[in-house]
Amino acid sequence: MLAIDVHQLRKEFTVQQSRGGLKGAFQDLFKREYKHVAAVKDISFQIPKGEICGYIGENGAGKSTTIKMLTGILVPTSGEIKVNGFVPFKEREKFVSGIGVVFGQRSQLWWDIGVVESFQLLRKVYRVSEADYKKRLDELVERLQLSELLSRPVRKLSLGQRMRCELAASLIHNPAILFLDEPTIGLDIVVKTEIREFLKSLNQRYETTILLTTHDLQDIEALCSRVIMLDDGRIIYDGGLDELKARWGKGKEVVLQFADSVTLARLQELTQGLDVAWQVENELSAKVFIPHERANVSEVLARVVGVLQIEDIKILETNTDDIVREIYKSGSAEAKRDLAELQAEGAAAHV
The missing domain is CATH 3.30.70.1150 (ACT-like. Chain A, domain 2)
Structure with missing residues (x-):
């Protein structure tokens, strides 16, 4: 069963094109020029239920735009998306009950109230019963070591403490799919290790599907057996880490x-x-x-x-970090061709 099914997904933005110089600035006051920019360019991939998949690329490659379309925040320009059997931007209310989202640079917790109060508000948003909420919260508090943090306002938490609470908040309703966008950004190695171990156990115990976007390739090595690599809005590799190392290591x-x-x-x-x-x-x-x-x-x-x-x-x-850096640095036609071949092999293996 597929957790995520994407076909020819495309997202374009209309961006104002500023003209240079004083004359150009004056012209922009009366007549603005616009251009269409494609952030995601006709990508296709499928992720089976229970898989942990890494989604990587340089800044501006289209990772966050893809995540926002998969979670229903953005509407695609064209293409088809099915997540948990739903079209995210069309069936919003039913869809969100089956997903959890953590954006490393944004918070879903209320800044000035205690952590547990944020959890209770999220329980009501997701319509989780009191009994299920208590059982789930007890487990998350124990696994993520949150007992001393529950009564503190979010603004008084360290970054590592807040990220553990963000993870718990995204899992209050026991979602089938978890989207993680830079979940370990800015964290020290101890907290990163704790979060990685937690995510591994979550996947093993509940078969939670996880799509992980990160610049920290140690996260990918620790958690993912499969990686999708994006460059300029296009998928240039979709396959296993071992195959990537074998070809490019x-x-x-x-x-x-x-x-x-x-x-x-x-x-x-x-x-x-x-x-x-x-x-x-x-x-x-x-x-x-x-x-x-x-x-x-x-x-x-x-x-x-x-x-x-x-x-x-x-x-x-040679670790994955070095390999990926070398691929992007080379930018060669040969590199893209080799990766396209690997993508085809990886896609065939997942059919």
Whole structure:
């Protein structure tokens, strides 16, 4: 069953085009010029029930615009959307009872009243029964460690405390789908880890579908098995993290510390026939680069360990953050073509 079904979704905005100089400013007073800007350009994707999917892209790529259309805040220019079986902007009242939304830079809590009072107001908005509300609140308070925060006004909470309360607020009515737009922005590593663990357990226990938009790719690595990548309003990749790493990751780097001095020639001799590159840092330290699918770490180490005495080994792998940064930085036709191929493979795998 699909939680989210999107076909050829497009959103255009009409933007005033200002003319330069004093003369242009004067002309703008009497006759303004406008242009149409497409923020989202005919995208299609499906997310099955119970999946955690990362939705990533640079600033201005169209992530937040997509989330606003999926949650019914914006009306699409064209295309079709079904979320939980509803068209978000048409069946608003029925639709909102099945979704939860957290915008990292906006709050759904009332600023000057206690947190628990905000929760009670949201209970009435979503028409949650008193019994269900109490059961749900007790669970959220325990899982998110909110007991000491319930009586405090929202304005007196730290950012980390407020985000935990925002999460609880979005889950009071036990939604089937949770939309998270930058939920960990500005948080320290401890709070980020707590929120990630909570989201994992929420998904496992209730099969809550989660669409996560973030610039922090550690969130994606910790939570998502699938990622949709946007560039200039278009999807350039839709598939698994493993496939993304396999195609775009530069491989593994292994740093070796030796007990005795070693030369570059000796290391190359030991790994002759393997597609690897050695770099000697000093006479007791060397680094070997092992490309994906051309050699593996165990094969390289097997040849070296049996001959040379090794005191320490460190294995480094290109992380998702580095890969995505490199893709956007390159902006090449080849990069887009490779990603389009991966998108097709990923789409086929999800059918």
